[in-house]
Amino acid sequence: MEAVIAAKPIIKVAALCGSLRKGSYNRGLVRSAIEVSKSINGLEMEYIDISPLPMLNTDLEGEGTFPPTVEAFRQKIKEADSIFFASPEYNYSVTAPLKNAIDWASRPPNVWADKAAAIVSAGGGFGGGRSQYHLRQIGVYLDLHFINKPEFFLNVFQPPAKFDSDGNLVDESIKESEVWNQTSTCFHVLLACHAIQLSQESVKGIEIEYIEIDRLPLLNTDLEGQGTFPPEVEDFPIQLSQESVKGIEIEYIEIDRLPLLNTDLEGQGTFPPEVEDFRQKIKEADSVLFASPEYNFSLAAPLKNAIDWASRPPNAWANKAAAIISTGGSGGGERAQYHLRQVGVFLDIHFINKPLFCLNAFEPPAKFDKDGNLVNAETKERLKEVLLALHEFTLRIQGK
Numbered sequence: 001m002e003a004v005i006a007a008k009p010i011i012k013v014a015a016l017c018g019s020l021r022k023g024s025y026n027r028g029l030v031r032s033a034i035e036v037s038k039s040i041n042g043l044e045m046e047y048i049d050i051s052p053l054p055m056l057n058t059d060l061e062g063e064g065t066f067p068p069t070v071e072a073f074r075q076k077i078k079e080a081d082s083i084f085f086a087s088p089e090y091n092y093s094v095t096a097p098l099k100n101a102i103d104w105a106s107r108p109p110n111v112w113a114d115k116a117a118a119i120v121s122a123g124g125g126f127g128g129g130r131s132q133y134h135l136r137q138i139g140v141y142l143d144l145h146f147i148n149k150p151e152f153f154l155n156v157f158q159p160p161a162k163f164d165s166d167g168n169l170v171d172e173s174i175k176e177s178e179v180w181n182q183t184s185t186c187f188h189v190l191l192a193c194h195a196i197q198l199s200q201e202s203v204k205g206i207e208i209e210y211i212e213i214d215r216l217p218l219l220n221t222d223l224e225g226q227g228t229f230p231p232e233v234e235d236f237p238i239q240l241s242q243e244s245v246k247g248i249e250i251e252y253i254e255i256d257r258l259p260l261l262n263t264d265l266e267g268q269g270t271f272p273p274e275v276e277d278f279r280q281k282i283k284e285a286d287s288v289l290f291a292s293p294e295y296n297f298s299l300a301a302p303l304k305n306a307i308d309w310a311s312r313p314p315n316a317w318a319n320k321a322a323a324i325i326s327t328g329g330s331g332g333g334e335r336a337q338y339h340l341r342q343v344g345v346f347l348d349i350h351f352i353n354k355p356l357f358c359l360n361a362f363e364p365p366a367k368f369d370k371d372g373n374l375v376n377a378e379t380k381e382r383l384k385e386v387l388l389a390l391h392e393f394t395l396r397i398q399g400k
Helices: 025-036 067-080 098-104 129-142 179-190 231-244 273-284 301-311 335-347 377-397
Strands: 011-017 041-049 082-086 118-123 151-157 206-210 287-291 321-328 357-360
Touching: 011 025, 011 067, 025 041, 025 118, 067 098, 067 301, 067 335, 098 129, 098 301, 129 287, 129 335, 151 357, 273 301, 287 377, 321 335, 335 357
Parallel strands: 011 041, 011 082, 011 206, 041 206, 082 118, 118 151, 287 321, 321 357
Antiparallel strands: none
């Protein structure tokens, strides 16, 4: 009687690139990985374009439904066995388009959950390593299982040339390197944790799909309701500064009209009108007050998008004093503050260290009324202390 040998499963891998630029080096890594996958039996890799995704706004959701482009994107992620991220580094973090896609697919039910994943990145210096660190931390909340080894950070500016003028990977030593090949192989290690017995000698059975994320709407957690920063909280520091903090004039600046970051929209030293106006507002400010809700253990995509636009040369954030306030459940947004401080290192933003303002909105006594207005007197005093500290620190930075 002949023995029956079970076929190895085909593993579908969804490949996402965080850069929208046509000549992106990270997109070139995805194209090269797809070509490599074609020579591997059972490995199917698909690039999924994220540019059509609208910016996250939960008002676009129905009762368990999403905009068509979001539904299609979420379905691609749901059908994938594992995820291949090509994550460029922007301001020591992931890009806004990638964060936007991540946030949409995390909306209940979270379609990232319990999937294997790997990250590659290309850029200057550390080769995108800091973006990988942020992506891994976000993955904790999403329940993504990232491989630990090998790591893939490619410094594209070290000779010899790694890419051609169109962003295609041309360095054969990278294509044939152990790190590049093992990046695919390690998907099997993670899937083995789910009792799938795969050979350690090949990468048969992997299918990778690139998923386009820039059609997703930009995340706007201020529109959600519970667990987010009520719009009235943004207004309260302005009211407070007018009433009891002399020497401070606060202006609220809208960021949801900014287009999703795409450097192809830039001219020679010029930006889209909405971006030009926003950058000018930041440039004219002496200091910055960030109201930063936490989303998936990190910043919300709209805030990251605004940060990235104002950081484009010349960096409008440089050498400004800043403070952060946040509210939500549990830690009150403290993880978002941590990420924002790390981004601020690259931007040359000088954040005040004390007082910290992370408000658990659901811990008694009530902090807000039914309309989202801040009513807790103790919290108002804490907010006033933040403004006073920011005022003093701004004067110190300016040498006054």
